[in-house]
Amino acid sequence: MKRKSSGGVVDTVKTVVYAVLIALLVRTVAFEPFNIPSGSMIPTLLVGDYLFVSKYSYGYSRYSLPLSLDLFSGRIFFHMPQRGDVAVFRLPSDPSTDYIKRIVGLPGDKIQVIAGVLNINGVPVKRDRMPDFIEIDGAYRHAVVQYLETLPGGRQHPILELSTNGPLDNTPIFEVPSGYFFGMGDNRDNSQDSRTSVVGFVPFENLVGRAEFLFFSTDGSARLWEIWRWPLSIRYDRLFRPIR
DSSP: OHHHHHHHHHHHHHHHHHHHHHHHHHHHHTEEEEEOOSSTTTTTSOTTEEEEEETTBTBBOGGGSGGGOOSOSSOBSOOOOOTTOEEEEEETTEEEEEEEEEEEEOTTOEEEEETTEEEETTEEOEEEEEEEEEEEETTEEEEEEEEEEEOTTSOEEEEEOSOSSSTTSSOOOEEOOTTEEEEEOSBTTSOOSTTSTTTOSEEGGGEEEEEEEEEEEBOSOSOTTOGGGHHHHBOGGGTTOBOO
16 A cells, blocks of 8 residues: 555656646747736726747747746847737846837937837827726726827737827837847836837847737726636627737
């Protein structure tokens, strides 16, 4: 009986170890979950969204590995990001921090914002008025101007615009260096992105992956211990929604 019991414990430990190794492998080479803690990508992504990021979309760098192990430099199996991708990357000034922004500028592009309008290589990006986006925070409701922005190449996505003369609405020209990209939040007046010195140009090496789809979303109205309120806090209309 003792021998059988010992064998059962060993088998259980092996199963757990194998499961952990498989999970680490999937997380490293295929998909990694992320959650959205801030509103910089509203209306595309909301606070409380949980999403999967494809690690293989741009190839792999040290930031693809557990604990960001410094086993190699640059990227392997590299694929160039596409303009309009929503990408997760490590903040250049603090590589322990994940950021998520939309790629609007590729190497060689000249990016500028004039009166709130994104200009790429001297050409204003087309945008069309949409119905206002309604921000909801408990009992608080607030209408925000919303546009459908069309990037060169045809990719479309909604953006929010609080004003046209805010601190980030008129910028100098940013010329994107080789090996870097320029990211902006869809919530244009509430996003710390490549327009600021905190983020700046982002090296391709810092890319973690491309945001693919939401798998869960909660509005935060239920506290962890309020199990009976969990079902009411879930945003069911956002479950398994692709990210564009």
